[in-house]
Amino acid sequence: MTFFAPFTIPFIAGALFMFAAIFLKWLWWTVKLPKVDRRLILHNFFTRNTLVAVWEVVRESLLHIRIFRVNPLLGYMHMSLAFGWFLLIVVGWIETSVYLGWEMIPIQGHIFFKYFTQVNNIDAHSALLENLMDGLLLLVLSGVALAWFKRMASRAMGMRRATKHALYDRIALSALWFVFPARLVAESLTAAIYGGGGFLTGSLGSWLGGVVPTEMLALIYEPSWWFYSSVLGLFFVALPFSRYMHIFTEIPLIFLRRWQLRPTLERKSYDNFEVEACSRCGICIDPCQLQADLGIHDTQSVYYLRDRRYNMLSLKVANNCLMCGRCEAVCPVGINLTTLRINSRAMRRNIPHEGRYGYLTNIDRSSGVGKVGYFAGCMTSLLPAVQRSMMQIFNAVGEDVWYADKDGGVCCGRPLMLSGETDAARKMVAYNTDLFRRYEITTLVTSCPICLRSFRDNYRLDGIEVLHHSEYIERLITEGRLRVAAGAEVYSYHDPCELGRGLKIYDSPRRVIEAVGTLREAEHNRRDALCCGGSLANTVIDDGKQQRIARRMTAELEATGCDTIVTSCPLCQKSIARTATRPTLDIAEVIAQRIVS
């Protein structure tokens, strides 16, 4: 038996090229991993995590469960293409095995089996298998049809905008669109001339046999297989350089992630796995408020990752992001979008000279004595009512408090990190850490979620419990140390991005508010909460645009019919207060008003 025909050459060449390219990429990325990451792999390799990863690969790389959750139709599209194709390969292999036994045949023998059955006169007429294969082909074709449809009308797919693609992707995408229709045509023609085929190719074949003259069928038979092989080959060649690389990148990514590898503020080889695992599904576009409120269409995570991957990332795209985390929250691949963005900002950082921030030495503006430290944060100093309320609360419970920055302190460093100046930020981190250590505090309360996030994520404050003031107040109430009077006031609460999606603190502020009044949730809340637009992470949009973002968010809060808007971030409060028509308070102010002495 022969399993070679000239038309298979494009396929064979393409497939060989693709597997070589993928292998080299994986190898290169793995070799370049920093020592810490490699140690993590070794440490976690023989653990349950690996098994969990395998299961996750099945769920996410094949079935795309997470996309299903966002949008079933979109999920079906991804699943039909990925899982359908996978089954086509698997069932195709079973099919050949059924007819030929366990004989080893070349891979093109499996792929172009229909062709080679004729060449080798293999008697292959299992109706079950033929119908199964046709069913799978139909499944994949339905996915392709949906993909076409999505291009044409993305709104129907539950997305306001479809992804715009780079050139490499257009080649791969076009090839992919033709792969399965080409297969359908080739197999149907085979059925038309030689008979056989399942409900799809068989029926189409007998219809073609009826309407198309035999000579004509004979004339286009060979070219149809050439076409099928060629588009497959083309797709394979383009794949490693196109977004379809995600098919083969997501798998190692799932393992690496289960082995506890994470991106950091500095770029490293691991980032490649995350960046190339993006399928550019575009799910991240819709939640982006820059897109929804401002009509900015070039900076969303999908474009950012694309630009970064092809080394055409502009500083403006890197910087034009609120880092609210709304995209990260819905990303079906679970890419750490904000961290990646920060570290690509860091790549273009200034090289700080030795004397930079030399003025931080010998500065101590703290006051008071106590084991509990209060760090108001820079922004809070523009909201004296928040500080005063915190002092009232501290007084009410008789807490001895050390005030780190009552008279203005040193920034926590997160704003610098958000701008990519990581090394500069370390000077603030060192300064503040030293300050906290020197005063031997055991609890650190801050009313700024930005500071809180850096204290938890970027500081090493072992032995010091770091609390957001909402958590602290919640604890005081739960422990009975602080007594508050409930009232008839109706509040709506805005989740600050850094506090909510950033640190997963959703319940504490809600429980605190519910202790004194009624809480009504806005349309978008908790994980879906909107950003106030004032984010420090974005240095591109101007004041007017910030306000537009804030206004829409504020309108949602006001639509709850609340009396008062509550938030727990000074920056959010500033953004809301300038666009709101009703009072906007920090959670500390709400509580301070309700203290029962």
Added chain:
Amino acid sequence: MRRASWQEYQKEIADNKYYYARSCIRQNFFPGSERAFLDILTNDLGVDIFDDPLHTSCTGIGYHSDVVPLETIMTVVARQFSLMAEAGYENFISSCITSFGIYNEVLATWEEFPETEERTRRYLREATGRELVKPRSIAHTSDIMFHHRHSIARRAKRRLVNLYTGESLRVVEHIGCHYAKIFPKSGIGGSEFPYVLAGMIEAWGGDVVDYPERRHCCGFGFRNYLVQANRGSSIANSHKKLESMAPYKPDFIVANCPGCAMFLDKWQYAISEMDGTTYGANGRGIPVLTYEEMAGLVLGYDPWELGMQFHQVDVEPLLDKLGVEYNPDAKYLGRDGKLIGRPRAVAVNGCGVELGLRR
């Protein structure tokens, strides 16, 4: 001057009978100029001018350097005035711009704060037994020269014209800051466009150069120069002026202030030594004259009699343009006919010495 507005700033200048107050700097650095002033007024114009050996420094430099208190300088000024009255004069003329500023300032202070005048009278009486008599008029000697400019023009032996080209000489005039910047009404033409020197230049056939930094200070500035640490600032001001006037290729600079004439002249040497820049033709400096020297040359005085050998920047190229006859060998001869010494040859100074050797 294109501007006629100087006529809005006029002042009464007496025609005759002047009491002459000398300048400390000029007596030391331009003794020929003060001599020439007296000669021109007495011999050429036949005016009565009294050069009183009893009067002293006005102590203005000390005052502006914070070493002489106000009360002291007022008393010194009061003494000069009473000396004038004793000599039978009432038109006080000062050879120095600093002094001129001081006299005006003291008189204005007495006017505004009569108690200071009373106090000064008392001090003067107690210290010298003299009575203060205020002058009828105060003028700077350049005002006097301006006042008589047309008489001088009538007696002129030559005009400020380049003999080789027949064109008027381009003259940069520089007015001392204290001439009119303190009291615009005290100067002819006011503080923005003073006319006192421009009037002479125009009357005697020259062209006045109006350049962007014309109003800028020469940089002397008392403490700016007197304290060595500040001298860089002092020279920077002259530097700025010279840079600004250079494109106009002036034939000479004339100043009415002792310090200005001295610094615009001597800083040219310092600048050429410090960064090699010279501002005149042929790599030389721009000659800096006093208005008496200018008047003296117009009236046909001998340049060495006028004391022009005291200049840092050589004046010979200018003398040649004007067609002044002079004896090069007599330049450094003293009154007794013996050589008084020759300065080291440098870029701005050293006519008759090969230029090539210096650069």
Added chain:
Amino acid sequence: MAYRVVIVGGGAAGMQTALELKSRGIEPVIVERDIELGGKVRGWHKLFPTFVPASDVLFPLAQRVKAARVRCFYGQEVTDIASDGVTLRSGERIPADAVVMATGFTLFDAHRKQEYGYGLYDNVITSVDLERMMNGGGVTLADGTKPQRIAILHCVGSRDEKVGQRHCSKVCCITGVKQAIELREMFPDADIFNFYMDIRMFGPGYEELYREAQEKYNIHFVRGRISEAAETIDKRIQIKAEDTLTGRPLRMTIDMLVLLVGMSANYENEGIAQRAGLELAPNGYFKTVDNFLGAVSSNRRGIFYAGAVTGAKSLADTLAEASLTASAVDDYLKEVFNK
């Protein structure tokens, strides 16, 4: 028989007052020193902050005055006024039942700020000269070339003790912004610098225009007053100022210096006031009874004011005030003569 009111001055204030009086059945008589109506707005190019051509305001006004057949004396100067009439320089007397002073203001003479070299250097011009140039053949330097760098100096003859002008002329800031934008449109590649002490943008749309000038038209605003201007050898102008926001002196050479000249009180005000027993404000403008209900009344009954004769005013304010004046005159006539 209708009451007769003599309006001294046929500028915007005078014309508007006349029209209002006429519509109230009172006979206005305008005495204008010039040979035609229009006052200071004549020859002006465009009005701030909307860039409406000045002629779009002036022509309709003059047309209406003509249509209303208001009696006008041209080329006649009023030397004395009283509540029962005015006396012309010719000695002729025009009797009236009330008199409105609408003689406006005098432009500050930029020659008085000698240090800026107006009249001495070719390319130092005033804001008024610039308007005339824009209205005429266009803006060029004296040699016909285009300016590459232009400075506009605010507060020339305003808020300046040195020339006895303590008051703010109110309209120059916005005029400076307007002219900067106009210059930018004429010379897109030129650098334009506005030197100011304070920017006073009190009217509707002014602040917005200021901001537009900064952001959209890239006009440089330097907080510092130019201290002196001098001509360079190539006939450009060297200016010196302090950039007070950096606390350092600043010097630069420019091709054109535009002096935003302020409004001065008329020189004649003093004599007229003295003889008529009217009070003058310290800055030489006529003083009104108060700033509120008596904002158009003099201390002499029967003598009223309209427009910039009582202080610097924009054209919009002047027109509004003129109507107020007419109403006050009407009330006065009813009160005095109908009793």
Added chain:
Amino acid sequence: MAILNFGYAISRPRAIDVDNNDLRKSNDIIAEMPELQACIGCGSCTASCTAAAITDFNFRKLHTAVRRGEYKGVYDELSKCMLCGKCRLVCPRGINTRGLVMLIKRKLGDF
């Protein structure tokens, strides 16, 4: 010619010399963020500045100097900024001050 040492040098003028300053960088910066021109010099940024509270950092002076083409030392001075963003919250003209700090540093700095 030997340069003589008189114990002093000709002082550099303190004036901002707009004629000789290179305004290209300044023009670049303004073109990228025209809102910089909208500064009215109120000083709110400096008054609220976290860094200015503990050092002599003055953003208003620095960006004004940059607009006049005076770049010397500005990069190093701007490095004192902690980017905390208070200034942006207080600016009456809504200027994106943090963006400006980063832009000016980028234009004057080492990348």
